[in-house]
Amino acid sequence: MKNTLLLHKMNLFSYLFQDWAANPKNIKGRFVLFLFRLVQVISRYTLLKIIFILYLAFYHYYVEWVLGIELPRKLTVGKGLMLYHGQALVVNQGVVMGEGCTLRNSVTIGHKKLADGTFSGCPRIGNHVDIGANVCIIGDVEIGDHVTIGAGAVVTKSVPAHSTVVGNPARILEKKNGEAQI
Known part of the structure; x- marks a missing residue:
């Protein structure tokens, strides 16, 4: 629903390239996110799904099987998604992500x-969340805006906005207002 409203507010070209600026000098990230946004547009309309059935199969095979990046077509993601080294990236279709997030x-x-x-x-992930390599976020949790999740963290509980979390299980290391929480 949110993505449908977003598509009506911007033209198709802007929609397909909305993640371009967030991935400078990252050809793979730009390419994968362009393919992802295109599959989202096609998936909105039954007629387009029928016409572009081969593209849907190509996306599923190439992005998921060859590149090892699972970004389902029904995933809700805000603009400006950044991908670093997308190998072994798995995101469930029920996840909701805000704008300007980074996935490694x-x-x-x-x-x-x-x-x-x-x-x-x-999980529901806020805006401008930086997710490190090898992070696992599972369950019905909410990650606030402007959160940094350190490499290897396992997040199973909600995280407040403006926090840095690390470890397994994840714990708040600091709040970005300067308070240490160790």
């Missing part, structure tokens, strides 16, 4: 299986 290699973001066999909700 080997990041996993999604739901978790509960004791009763059902699955939790997916």
Whole structure:
């Protein structure tokens, strides 16, 4: 819904290239995000899905299987997404991400299986969140705006805005207003 509204507010060209400026000198990131935004446009309309069925298959095969980057077409992501070394990147389609977020290699973001066999909700990630390499964010958690998540952190609880979190399990290292939280 949010992406549909966004597409109506900007023209197709602007929509497809909305992540371009966030990935300077990153040809792979620009290419993958262009393919991702194009698959999102095609997925909105049944007729386009029928006409571009081969493109949908190409996206699924090339981006997910060859490059190892799982950015599902139903994923909700704000503009300005930045990808660094996208290998082994897995994001569940139920995740909601704000604008200006950064994802690095080997990041996993999604739901978790509960004791009763059902699955939790997916994470909601705010604006301008910097996610380090090998980070795992799972469960029905909320990550506030302007959060930095250190490499290798395992986030299973919500994180307030303007924080830096590290470790397994993740803990708040500092708030960006200067308070140490160790």
